[in-house]
Amino acid sequence: MNRTESKARDDGGALLEVRGLTVTFGTPRGDVDVVRDLSFTVDRRQTLGIVGESGSGKSMTSLAVMGLLPKGATASGSIRLDGVEILGKSDAALRKLRGNSMAMVFQDPLSSLNPYYTVGLQITEAYRAHHNVSRKAARAVAIEALDRVRIKDPHLRIDHYPHQFSGGMRQRIMIAIALCCEPDLVIADEPTTALDVTVQAQILELMADLQAETGTGMIFITHDLAVVSQVAQDVVVMNGGVQVEAGSTEQIFSAPQHDYTRALLAAIPRLDDDLEELKMVGDFRTGATR
Numbered sequence: 001m002n003r004t005e006s007k008a009r010d011d012g013g014a015l016l017e018v019r020g021l022t023v024t025f026g027t028p029r030g031d032v033d034v035v036r037d038l039s040f041t042v043d044r045r046q047t048l049g050i051v052g053e054s055g056s057g058k059s060m061t062s063l064a065v066m067g068l069l070p071k072g073a074t075a076s077g078s079i080r081l082d083g084v085e086i087l088g089k090s091d092a093a094l095r096k097l098r099g100n101s102m103a104m105v106f107q108d109p110l111s112s113l114n115p116y117y118t119v120g121l122q123i124t125e126a127y128r129a130h131h132n133v134s135r136k137a138a139r140a141v142a143i144e145a146l147d148r149v150r151i152k153d154p155h156l157r158i159d160h161y162p163h164q165f166s167g168g169m170r171q172r173i174m175i176a177i178a179l180c181c182e183p184d185l186v187i188a189d190e191p192t193t194a195l196d197v198t199v200q201a202q203i204l205e206l207m208a209d210l211q212a213e214t215g216t217g218m219i220f221i222t223h224d225l226a227v228v229s230q231v232a233q234d235v236v237v238m239n240g241g242v243q244v245e246a247g248s249t250e251q252i253f254s255a256p257q258h259d260y261t262r263a264l265l266a267a268i269p270r271l272d273d274d275l276e277e278l279k280m281v282g283d284f285r286t287g288a289t290r
C-alpha cells in the first residue's frame with residue numbers, strides 16, 4: 001500500500017464542501033427541519049470540529065454526508081466530496097464510497113463491533129469489501145491497522161474477540177476499521193463520549209497523531225468544546241439545527257461571538273470547580289425555550 005498516494009485529487013479544491021444542507025423529518029404534525037441551511041468545508045489534512053448540545057443536529061449532519069439518514073429523513077442542498085455531488089447518489093454508489101472514500105467512527109464501539117467475530121475478521125471484511133485480495137494479504141493489512149492505532153502485539157490481538165478488549169481498545173479497533181481503506185474523509189461522531197477521561201485523552205491524542213500522519217480530512221463531532229480544542233483547527237458551533245458561529249478554534253476560544261458559544265465555553269469544567277458549581281449550558285441562556 002502506498003500511504004502517500006491519496007485517492008482524492010489534490011487539486012486545491014476542498015475535500016468536502018457542504019452547502020445549504022437541510023435535513024427534514026416528515027412527522028404526523030408536518031415537516032421538521034432538524035438541520036437547516038448548514039454550510040461548511042473540510043480540507044485535506046484538516047480536522048473540523050462540529051460542536052453543540054445534544055439534539056442540535058450534529059449526528060443528522062454526519063449521517064447525511066455518509067448517505068445513512070434514517071427512514072423518514074430527507075436531505076437537500078449540496079454535498080460535494082472531492083468536487084463530485086454525492087447528495088442524491090444511489091445506494092449502490094454511496095456504498096462504494098463508504099469505507100473506501102469516507103468512513104465513520106461512532107460513539108459506541110460495542111454496538112458497532114460484532115461480538116461473535118474476531119477483530120481481525122472484522123477489519124479484513126471491511127478491507128475486502130473494497131479490495132479484491134486474498135485473506136492472507138488482508139490479514140497483513142489488519143495487523144498493520146492494529147499496529148497503527150497503537151495496539152500492542154497486533155499479530156496476537158488480531159485473533160481476539162471484542163470482549164477481550166477494554167472500551168478504549170475497542171474504540172481503537174473501530175478507528176483501525178475506519179482507516180483500513182485509507183479514506184479521504186473520516187467522520188468521528190462523539191468517539192470518546194462513552195470513555196472515561198484518561199482513556200478519552202489517549203484516544204484524542206491518537207486521533208490527532210493519525211490525522212497528522214495520514215493527512216485524512218476529518219470531521220470531529222462532540223458536545224464538548226474542550227475536546228474540540230485538542231483535535232480541531234476549525235470549529236462549527238451548532239444549536240437547534242443551525243450554525244451559530246464558525247471560525248478557527250483559536251478564534252472561537254479567544255473571542256466567541258455568540259452567547260451560545262460563550263455558554264458552551266463556560267460549561268467546560270475546570271479542575272478548581274466544585275462539583276456543585278458545574279453548570280449546564282441552559283443555565284447560561286436567557287429566554288431559553290427548550
Ligand SMILES: Nc1ncnc2c1ncn2[C@@H]1O[C@H](COP(=O)(O)OP(=O)(O)O)[C@@H](O)[C@H]1O
Pocket residue numbers: 025027034052053054055056057058059060061070072
Ligand atoms: N426519527 C426521528 N424523527 C424525528 N426527529 C428526529 C428523529 N431522529 C432524530 N430526530 C431529531 O433530530 C434532531 C437532531 O438530532 P441529532 O442529529 O441526533 O442531534 P445530536 O447528534 O446533535 O445530538 C433532534 O432534535 C432529534 O430529536
Ligand SMILES: [Mg+2]
Pocket residue numbers: 058059060189190
Ligand atoms: Mg449525536
